[in-house]
Amino acid sequence: MRIGIIGGGIGGTATAYALLRQGFDVTIFEQAAAFGEVGAGVQMTPNAVKAIKGLGLSDKLLRAAFYPKAIVGRNWQSGRENFRIDLGDEFRRHYDAPFIHIHRADLLDVFATELPSEICRFGRRCVGVVQTETGARAEFEGGETFSADLIIGADGVRSAVRGALFEAGDLRWTGHQCYRALVPTDGVVDDVNPDSTFWMGPNAHVVTYYVKGGRMVNIVAVTEASEWVAESWSTRASRDQMLADFAGWQPTLQTLFARVDEVYNWGLFDRDPMQTWSKGAVTLLGDACHPMLPFLSQGAAMAIEDAYVLATALALHRRDLGAALQAYEGERLPRTARVQLEARERGRTYHLPSEEEMAARDADYARRAKEDPRTTGINTDWVYDYDPRAFARALAA
Numbered sequence: 001m002r003i004g005i006i007g008g009g010i011g012g013t014a015t016a017y018a019l020l021r022q023g024f025d026v027t028i029f030e031q032a033a034a035f036g037e038v039g040a041g042v043q044m045t046p047n048a049v050k051a052i053k054g055l056g057l058s059d060k061l062l063r064a065a066f067y068p069k070a071i072v073g074r075n076w077q078s079g080r081e082n083f084r085i086d087l088g089d090e091f092r093r094h095y096d097a098p099f100i101h102i103h104r105a106d107l108l109d110v111f112a113t114e115l116p117s118e119i120c121r122f123g124r125r126c127v128g129v130v131q132t133e134t135g136a137r138a139e140f141e142g143g144e145t146f147s148a149d150l151i152i153g154a155d156g157v158r159s160a161v162r163g164a165l166f167e168a169g170d171l172r173w174t175g176h177q178c179y180r181a182l183v184p185t186d187g188v189v190d191d192v193n194p195d196s197t198f199w200m201g202p203n204a205h206v207v208t209y210y211v212k213g214g215r216m217v218n219i220v221a222v223t224e225a226s227e228w229v230a231e232s233w234s235t236r237a238s239r240d241q242m243l244a245d246f247a248g249w250q251p252t253l254q255t256l257f258a259r260v261d262e263v264y265n266w267g268l269f270d271r272d273p274m275q276t277w278s279k280g281a282v283t284l285l286g287d288a289c290h291p292m293l294p295f296l297s298q299g300a301a302m303a304i305e306d307a308y309v310l311a312t313a314l315a316l317h318r319r320d321l322g323a324a325l326q327a328y329e330g331e332r333l334p335r336t337a338r339v340q341l342e343a344r345e346r347g348r349t350y351h352l353p354s355e356e357e358m359a360a361r362d363a364d365y366a367r368r369a370k371e372d373p374r375t376t377g378i379n380t381d382w383v384y385d386y387d388p389r390a391f392a393r394a395l396a397a
């Protein structure tokens with residue numbers, strides 16, 4: 001089967017690798033001149049690490065990883081601890097994988113450096129996809145075309161493939177914008193080291209965590225905004241504005257923000273879950289079909305799980321594309337829809353506006369911690385528990 005992938009982000013490169021491993025003839029098309037990722041961190045939760053293990057790349061991943069000790073929730077002003085999920089040996093044993101932090105470029109490299117150069121076509125911007133008698137054809141700016149048995153749209157939140165396939169509708173402006181920055185540690189934030197820390201305050205929250213072996217702190221600082229006017233969804237922002245937006249927050253954060261050199265502003269968009277992702281010989285993957293708020297740290301994780309499941313389904317239904325795509329969607333659509341909707345809901349609970357609501361939420365965290373520590377705080381037991389390798393086992397049985 002000849003397969004074309006549009007988009008060489010984390011989802012597209014993971015899919016290209018997963019399909020090559022299953023013996024498919026793959027070509028990947030990226031609009032940029034090379035594979036590349038923004039200078040920021042990403043949290044890889046156990047479910048994603050299991051998918052990468054299933055692809056045989058976990059040693060490579062873990063060599064570039066930072067291992068946080070715990071996920072900790074803190075009060076925005078006092079720094080008081082509101083919940084703690086320990087990420088030590090018992091956690092790793094329970095989920096059969098660790099929770100790690102990694103620089104996005106290092107994560108992309110895990111997949112991209114496995115791809116032979118002859119299958120990677122750069123500077124190709126896809127502008128349309130059409131069904132043909134024998135499969136599908138991707139069309140690129142400048143007139144180039146590529147025909148294949150299957151075209152996979154892994155071209156991100158503003159997917160051209162999705163636009164060609166379905167009534168796309170507008171992206172949903174979620175009312176959130178976030179600052180992103182990386183700061184060298186130099187011991188300045190020892191009191192949060194080495195945790196993944198959620199600072200929750202009125203109408204805003206901040207997540208801090210370590211990447212690059214603990215040499216850098218990654219900051220994601222989310223506020224609410226009535227509209228997003230910038231053309232791009234990743235633009236340069238000002239440190240002073242960031243400090244002003246978080247005036248009165250815990251001194252550790254103020255110290256950290258004051259050390260920021262470069263800060264970027266992102267408007268956060270998502271979509272409602274779709275009913276289907278495939279038409280004929282074209283399907284979608286990653287942010288192209290299920291863009292989500294980053295509040296459960298799952299967008300890249302979902303794209304990697306998709307990659308593993310899609311390659312598995314295609315390998316087990318080599319002569320029946322319809323059955324393969326049905327198996328892929330049957331496994332992935334309900335899960336990603338739940339993550340999309342629960343990530344939206346976290347946008348509300350992380351940002352409760354009054355002291356009373358925050359106190360009630362924090363009391364609920366404490367109650368759940370007593371019942372089952374894995375379900376406290378951000379409540380992600382059901383996300384981490386998923387093992388995409390179980391899909392492969394079930395399909396093969």
Ligand SMILES: Cc1cc2nc3c(=O)[nH]c(=O)nc-3n(C[C@H](O)[C@H](O)[C@H](O)COP(=O)(O)OP(=O)(O)OC[C@H]3O[C@@H](n4cnc5c(N)ncnc54)[C@H](O)[C@@H]3O)c2cc1C
Binds near residue numbers: 009
């Ligand atoms: C603030 C923030 C924090 C996040 N934190 C986490 C986290 O901790 N953990 C996690 O798992 N996820 C996180 N995410 C989500 C994650 O970044 C995305 O979900 C993930 O990168 C999606 O990967 P993708 O490959 O589907 O899309 P993308 O990364 O958008 O890649 C799409 C690729 O397609 C290319 N492309 C686009 N259009 C075309 C075209 N027409 N023709 C050819 N090429 C094209 C692009 O250049 C790009 O290379 C976060 C997101 C944000 C905004």
